[in-house]
Amino acid sequence: MKKNRKVTMEHQQSYKSPRLEIRNYLTDSFSNEMSKDIFTGLTADQKFIPSKYFYDERGSILYKQICKLPEYYQTCTELSILEDASAVFMEPFESGDLVELGSGANWKICKLIDAAKEPQGENMRYVPVDVSESALVAASVDLINKYQKLEILGIVADYTRHMNVIPSDFSRLIIFLGSSIGNFSEEASQIFLRTIANSMTPGDRFLIGLDMIKQKTVLEAAYNDSQGVTSEFNKNVLHVINRELNADFDVSAFDHVAFYKEEKEQVEIHLQANQRTSVEIKDLNLSVPIEEGETIHTEICRKFSKGSAIKMFSEAGLSVEQWFTDPKGWFSLVELVKSRV
Numbered sequence: 001m002k003k004n005r006k007v008t009m010e011h012q013q014s015y016k017s018p019r020l021e022i023r024n025y026l027t028d029s030f031s032n033e034m035s036k037d038i039f040t041g042l043t044a045d046q047k048f049i050p051s052k053y054f055y056d057e058r059g060s061i062l063y064k065q066i067c068k069l070p071e072y073y074q075t076c077t078e079l080s081i082l083e084d085a086s087a088v089f090m091e092p093f094e095s096g097d098l099v100e101l102g103s104g105a106n107w108k109i110c111k112l113i114d115a116a117k118e119p120q121g122e123n124m125r126y127v128p129v130d131v132s133e134s135a136l137v138a139a140s141v142d143l144i145n146k147y148q149k150l151e152i153l154g155i156v157a158d159y160t161r162h163m164n165v166i167p168s169d170f171s172r173l174i175i176f177l178g179s180s181i182g183n184f185s186e187e188a189s190q191i192f193l194r195t196i197a198n199s200m201t202p203g204d205r206f207l208i209g210l211d212m213i214k215q216k217t218v219l220e221a222a223y224n225d226s227q228g229v230t231s232e233f234n235k236n237v238l239h240v241i242n243r244e245l246n247a248d249f250d251v252s253a254f255d256h257v258a259f260y261k262e263e264k265e266q267v268e269i270h271l272q273a274n275q276r277t278s279v280e281i282k283d284l285n286l287s288v289p290i291e292e293g294e295t296i297h298t299e300i301c302r303k304f305s306k307g308s309a310i311k312m313f314s315e316a317g318l319s320v321e322q323w324f325t326d327p328k329g330w331f332s333l334v335e336l337v338k339s340r341v
């Protein structure tokens with residue numbers, strides 16, 4: 001393993017024990033960022049709220065419930081591919097960091113740790129990165145108890161802004177699952193993937209999960225589940241803003257709307273006002289009227305073909321090493337390395 005490098009950006013140490021350290025880089029800057037984002041989003045012609053604000057403690061719990069819904073094929077399909085491919089991914093892994101971006105719950109990473117040559121997470125440091133401190137701490141404590149030799153450095157941070165605080169002193173397997181890349185616009189995904197590619201050194205590998213284009217009915221069912229959990233998850237962002245920015249959104253005045261836009265190859269998720277309403281956000285000194293039928297756009301989930309994904313990777317300076325999929329071709333796990341120039 002390479003020598004430990006000091007990370008210089010300021011962070012708050014929220015937890016430290018012999019095998020587990022949690023560093024929080026979100027402290028004050030996150031609420032400033034949120035204020036700016038919400039002001040910009042709610043004063044735009046098409047109102048929007050960035051999807052990273054879904055994930056407070058309740059949002060993370062709701063997302064875990066979504067992963068278990070019968071209509072939400074993504075998680076079980078990606079897990080089944082991991083089940084088959086983990087041994088192949090972990091074969092070259094001798095020692096180093098498993099860096100998981102947007103780590104959330106820990107059920108996927110366990111497949112990779114279990115497939116490593118050394119048992120109990122020996123010679124491996126797991127570095128989960130997530131905006132949700134509660135989800136990150138819960139998953140990390142679980143893993144420390146499950147694997148007796150595993151070390152964890154948990155980083156509470158925004159991966160669109162804080163990639164520079166992720167240590168790169170050991171060789172790394174970077175992991176970005178759940179097709180979270182689909183939540184970025186085309187332009188934002190280029191910036192994000194390029195940042196990752198630029199941070200990679202020879203020997204580093206990058207494993208990414210992609211949700212593939214499929215029938216509209218399957219896609220729309222996945223985001224409109226019959227138990228209404230996705231609807232609760234979507235509306236939760238209004239509770240987050242009410243709490244964090246001293247606002248008074250009437251959550252019952254909004255309906256969850258999700259549909260697949262074929263021409264853009266993306267599912268769009270909105271909150272649609274079912275009556276004329278308004279919100280006062282005291283911390284922003286902002287009052288916003290919202291007409292009946294008007295929507296607040298909360299998320300995109302882009303879907304990929306093999307061709308569109310390879311184009312996206314190569315434009316960001318990444319080359320495909322291995323490509324795994326399930327029998328229906330609904331989901332893909334792709335191993336990438338930095339392209340040679």
Ligand SMILES: C[S@@+](CC[C@H](N)C(=O)[O-])C[C@H]1O[C@@H](n2cnc3c(N)ncnc32)[C@H](O)[C@@H]1O
Pocket residue numbers: 051052055060063101102103104105108129130131132135157158159160176177178179180
């Ligand atoms: C769709 S969930 C995927 C979770 C997990 N990777 C999986 O595949 O099941 C997205 C995760 O990324 C986190 N997240 C969302 N936006 C983020 C951001 N900008 N920076 C860091 N984490 C983020 C959320 O808290 C959540 O845990």
